[in-house]
Amino acid sequence: MKYIIMMVWGVLLCISNVTFAASVEDYSRHSDYHSVKISPDGKHLAVLMNDEGKKKLAFLRTDNFELTFALNSSGRDQPADYYWVNNERVIVQVVQSRGRLEQPINLGEIFAVNYDGSKRKMIFGIRAQSGIAYSGYGGFLLDKLEDDKKHVLITKRLLSRDGNVLPEVTKLNVYTGKERRVKRAPISYSQFLVDNDSVPRFVVGTDKNFDTKIYYSEGKGEDWQPFESKFEGEFTPLAFSSDNKSVYALKTEENKPQGLYRYDLETEKETFLYRSEIADPTYAISSDLNEVYGLRLDEDYSSYIFIKPDTQEAKLHKALIQAFNGDSVEITSKTKDGKQMVVRVSSDRNPGSFYIFNTDTMKARFLLSSQQWIKKEQQASTKPFRIKTPDGLVLNGYLTLPIGKKQNLPTVVLPHGGPHYRDYWQFDPQAQMLANAGYAVLKVNFRGSEGYGKSFMEAGYGQWGTGIQDDITLALNYAIQTGVADKERVCIFGASFGGYSALQSAIRAPEMYKCAIGYVGVYDLPMMFDEGDIKGATWGGAYLNTTLGTDSAELIAQSPSRNVDKLNAPVLIIHGEDDQRAHFEHALALKEALDKKGHPYEWLVKDKEGHGFYNEDNILEANKAILAFLDKYIGDTAQ
Template identity: 25%
Template sequence: MTLIPRETLFGAPVAIAPSLSPDGRRFAYLERSDGGLVLRVGWRRRWRSTVPMFGGAEAGPSSYTWCYDSRHILFPRDESGDENWHVFSLDVETGQTRDLTPWPGVAAGVAALSPRHPTQILVLMNRRDPAVHDLWRVDVETGESREVFRNTGFMRFIVDDDFTVRLAQEALEDGAVRYLRLTAPGTWEPFLDIPAEDALTTVITGVTRDGRAVHALDSRGRDVARLVRFDLESGAMDVVAEEEGEDIVEVLVHPETFRLQGYVTHRLRRIWHSCDEETARDLQVLADTHGGDLHILSRTLDQAWWVVSHARETAATRFSLYDRQARRLEPLFSARPELDGLPLVPMQSLSLPTRDGLEMVSYLSTPPQPPILQGSPITEDTGGGAPWPLVLLVHGGPWGRVAWGYDAATQWLVNRGFAVLAVNFRGSVGFGKAFLNAGDREWGGAMQQDLIDAVDWAVSAGVADPRRLVVMGGSYGGYAVLRALTETPELFACGIALCPPVDLIGFLRNVPPYWSRMAEIFARRIGDHRSAEGRKMLKARSPSSHLDRISRPLFFAHGANDVRVSRDDADGLAAVLRTRGVPHLYALFENEGHVLVRPENIATFHALAEEFLSAVLKTPAQPFDLATVPPAVRLSGNMLGLDPGNP
């Protein structure tokens, strides 16, 4: 099979993130430029004639949003992954950019925008106290700002479209949360108590336009989240929508009236449900026209124009402009047109059993040779290709999920001859609260056993060669890699970990100060480092306690500016492996944080991973010269010809 170039898969996309200004006159999107992304802006009627406004290889935005004045665009920036995000504005008429939160060391984010105040925004910012975010009101035209609400220890605020604080969320003992209603300045009364078992599956989504009620996703008293409405005065609840056996995970509201229009359930695939006949007609047009999973990205205030995307597993995301009156879609562009015609493979949805009777929604991708999959499990006629070397991809979070759709890492690995299995182990979201809560305090325990059960299935089904198993992941997924190499040291041939927590006690002790309000949630979900019993469990589950068990090759990478996982974890891991002579490769990215974002670093990581896999398993690799590694990447280890005596 011809190797797909890594640059085609992992380089900056050609174009992404199209959106409309609220008045519908302007159009913006991010385009590849100098290896990074540049923001282009123009008129909707002539969207092909947009002009570059801001960005490039070093300073390009990764996301943005329009202000309601349809003149200013907001985007976040931090410094080399330090997660001290500042809020910037761009005036699309003058091209001027401005830091709206220009104080060193602050972490800020947009809290609310409103059509009632088109040139103003609410910003959460920890300028006064690093541990708490106060609410500030900022004028995007002048940059003037003032604190409007002082945070006395809350995790979250709910505001209406007049920028009035209506509710605040606080953490309770044992991981429960409470919403309180502001009845007078400085006076709060309990509004809604959410037990710990529902804390991650019950959330208020917004205030109605009349300010009399809030909508919420609510799992209390049931396993899956439904859509409800709470009266702000009486607290009375009405059920708006519910689906048997599936969480509602996303809500569509009218951009001006805030009227509910639809919602999404997402177990195997994203499924849209409408709340009215008009929206049902729109969703039918959008579903029938392109297929794939639909995402609604942007709409004008009057709903006349929408920007949507359709995602498939065997093609790049395609974006379209929807003329609602004509019920017509106009194609915009593909995120990666260079993928067209390449041998991308489908993703099969599976439901895999755990040893204690749970079901894990998982996705399997294999090289295009036989076997032909006929449901689950795989048929016995494995033909010429299976069993394949297998990569077990472990998602981060862990309170996230893997989903059906195009995934660059999956297509890359399959193109290099691997089968790829991505698993939603217990603790993943979107599969009911019982499945989510089954992961409580099971880091490295039952959550890890789920991963092993998935591998055992792949081997027994004839998909995976038990001698060529790889485990790979980032963040929590990286932790699972280290746990696998220490807890089951003979199972995997090698591992690849990005920014993995190595010492769970240190990880919980050293979280950023603005995470301190979530201490009780972390204690319930991961473990309580404040108690002797909790420390005992966390120490036993920490890879740092068992590094002497690692014998299989390991490639791991870390961002020097990571504020979530200490660089000391990675340096200490490298020192132990170096002393013990374990085959390893360590890449330290001096200008990154917990996630790699710079295009040259993303390219380097995957090039090194490919070289590592080829060295261990003799799989095909695109030529790569270590001399091309960027200066900000420090390599050490005893593989790929590196000097093991030079840390």
């Protein structure tokens, strides 16, 4: 096994200059390499990699890439997220194939192992060998306790949706699995924030009414107190200052994106630091002392704002961005002394490459590409645009065009899922696959999308089938008016809420679409109150009432399966039989309505698949069906 892995590693480095044409198979594969992290002393790398459809965690010497150990998948178990605890030891979240599902699920089990394979032990979860086996509880890393080489803090929570069981912060020994409770949250569905002494000080959670609640503790041993009264607007704590006297936080004000503030916990004085005109910060960037020195922004392209540009960390990050020509640069890990760091570089044409960066020499050494078969020069560029709705909202969108083509193109509208999600300027295998087949690809962050402020998101409440779809139509008209899209050759395709949008837009604007593809979509809004996993959450009913509304007639009017009489476009339905988010009953309801009308449709359903296909053979079959369907109605063979 060691010889095989080293041969694979060597081949990877040798064939980096080989070029070949992209194919549908290339866009249907999982990444070969998912993450790379360096040990605190810089002597070893841990690499999470694909191995015949399952993941393994390989440990390599940094100087010569010699393999020291590989933690392979075993039976139903696979390694997933992992973290260096000290120079020798890594803790690993274990995912497991269970029941019928193709995609492994995370049950919160934690495994620990040294880089040489010694001292292997399941330290938390139902199969932990020491202490009590907490059936139904999962553990998830909260804090690595930088000055403690034997313990970490985890969030321990019940994996079911029982809102009466409160999450806890637990101190876990990474060698023995012994645990000690540190603090319990006052609210379910919550996240903790610890200070620089690893003391839980904030809890942000969601109550049964789908309202956000914030609690604060003065320190170790102190009780939780409500925090909302201390500020105006929504407040999301991010990180403590190095002296623990202040907290960096995102704050939402009416009709504005989130801004970054520093809030003094003693004086209750807030200091404004930065706010974009259009988008919320994607995430904050902190130094080793937990001082926030910058923000990642995704207004149009990805960019970085440095609020403390003179710090050493900010200068290093700016140098990396310049060295990689403005691509997205994420520091995934670094050594204790800060002299070496692993960075992940990505863009609209690069799914991700890993480098070791030496902060003394200011030189980066290439390690590997997550998908080495994807060649940047063969991928299409993605360009952002902005449009304004009749009621004054600014919408951010993206166009991905086939290489060398700009005008009068067959076009696929690709609405995102959620709807409380958003599209980014990043590598998208579906968009690249479609562009590689000759289609222009149009995306838009419609009202209801996250990342543009609370008011923008709430503008989509009750508007799933109306205002949101009108925003999608507005973006399509922009592509037609600018000459990019051929208005006679347009289809719409989406997954999850995007699948709902594909059918609903084709119903709302039937003259604009030649075909519609719904992938794991919801098609009957009243059904969401009875089927799927959202209803089972403590806040599920309140969420559905808030985002969908409670007018039964309006819900029916906005349900594709109830309105196929208004549909002109032929339909392709793709679904997983074991989908618990967009329950399989949605696909069956749409199919029944189409059958009753005698409307043309194609049907691709796979058992053991959930909310999105995971098995590569199934992904490939779905992608081939999508391309054949598009070609039939708007491609070269369309009549």
